[in-house]
Amino acid sequence: EVHLVESGGGLVQPGGSLRLSCAASGFPFSTSWMSWVRQAPGRGLEWVANINQDGLEKYYLGSVKGRFSISRDNAKNSFYLQLNSLRPEDTAVYYCTRDHSVAANDYWGLGTLVTVSS
Amino acid sequence: DIQMTQSPSSLSASIGDRVTITCRASQGISKYLAWYQQKPGKVPKLLIYGGSTLQSGVPSRFSGSGSGTDFTLTISSLQPEDVATYYCQKYNTVPWTFGQGTKVEIK
Numbered sequence: 001e002v003h004l005v006e007s008g009g010g011l012v013q014p015g016g017s018l019r020l021s022c023a024a025s026g027f028p029f030s031t032s033w034m035s036w037v038r039q040a041p042g043r044g045l046e047w048v049a050n051i052n053q054d055g056l057e058k059y060y061l062g063s064v065k066g067r068f069s070i071s072r073d074n075a076k077n078s079f080y081l082q083l084n085s086l087r088p089e090d091t092a093v094y095y096c097t098r099d100h101s102v103a104a105n106d107y108w109g110l111g112t113l114v115t116v117s118s
Numbered sequence: 119d120i121q122m123t124q125s126p127s128s129l130s131a132s133i134g135d136r137v138t139i140t141c142r143a144s145q146g147i148s149k150y151l152a153w154y155q156q157k158p159g160k161v162p163k164l165l166i167y168g169g170s171t172l173q174s175g176v177p178s179r180f181s182g183s184g185s186g187t188d189f190t191l192t193i194s195s196l197q198p199e200d201v202a203t204y205y206c207q208k209y210n211t212v213p214w215t216f217g218q219g220t221k222v223e224i225k
Contacts, residue, residue, distance in 0.1 A: 035214065037162075045154070045162060045205055047214040059212040062119070095161065103167040104152035104209045110161055 002026035002107045004096050009112030012086055020081040020112060022096030027107070030074040033099035036081045038092035039111075046092075050099055051079060064090075086116045120145045122208055124217035130225045137193040139220045141206035146186045150210035153182055153191045156219075157202045165204075166191065198224060 008020040020036070035050040049060045049070040058070050067086075072079035083090065093113050097105040121144040131137050141151065149169040154162040164173045166182035169189055179194045193200055201224055206217040 044203075044219045045156075045207075045216040047207075047212075047216065050212065050214070061213055099209075099214075100167075103171075103173070104150075104164060104207060104214070105154075105162075106164050106167070106173070108161045108163075 002098075004098070004107055004109035006094065006096050006109045006112040009094065009114045011115045011117065013118050014087060014116055016086050016116070018083045018086065018114060020083065020094055020096075020114070022079050022109060024077045024079070024096075024098075027098065029077045033101075034072065034079045035097045035099050035105060036070065037095045037097055037105065037108075038090075038114075039095070040089070040092040043092075048094070049081065083114065086114075088116050090114060091116045119213055120147065120208060120211075120215060122206055122215050122217040124204075124206055124220050126220060127218065128221040128223070130223045131196050132225045133196055133198065135196045137196050137200075137222060139191045139204055139206075139222075141184075141189045141191070141217050143187045143189075143208055147208045147210045149185045150208055151182075151184065151189045152207045152209060153180075154205045154207065154216075155200075155202045156205065162205065193222075196222075196224070 003025045005023045036048040051070045069082040093111040095111045096109045098107040123142045151169045153166040156162040170182045203219045203221045
């Protein structure tokens with residue numbers, strides 16, 4: 001059975017940093033692209049970033065480019081999102097998802113809440 | 119970037135009604151279109167990918183059609199458990215943009 005478990009969310013002041021983690025199991029993680037998708041309170045879904053199998057290809061939403069950094073550790077079946085220079089508008093539930101070239105985001109974690117507020 | 123526009127933003131229908139949601143891409147995306155269902159307080163769930171392929175375990179009352187720029191999600195007979203917000207998403211190139219969502223309620 002597939003499991004994606006996020007951690008690392010919390011309350012942070014504007015300008016602060018957080019590191020989100022996602023632990024994966026139940027599928028061949030090292031051969032999968034992975035993504036982060038976020039959802040602000042009461043709002044829609046927003047794709048944030050993704051990373052390829054070996055971590056050498058990374059893509060970002062324009063509004064987070066230069067502030068967020070995606071990475072992965074295939075030995076630990078985990079990937080990460082480093083959030084820097086956080087803004088109130090980054091407040092959201094952050095979901096980790098598996099990318100499938102045919103089936104889009106087929107597996108999702110339960111999400112971790114990031115709140116940016118003073 | 120390619121923009122995804124869903125319509126309507128919300129709808130109310132009776133049990134058993136046929137419900138149709140449309141999604142339009144600002145540029146052609148071939149068949150790289152997925153539909154998700156998000157029930158209140160829950161994680162999004164993949165319903166359809168490739169424009170028309172039903173994800174395993176999804177009831178057959180859901181169907182998808184379209185290619186290029188215009189796509190449709192149809193619920194052939196609305197059930198109480200279908201109350202949710204539905205999102206389209208294009209995934210041919212990054213960013214994998216979502217539509218703004220369509221909230222489906224029971225009349």
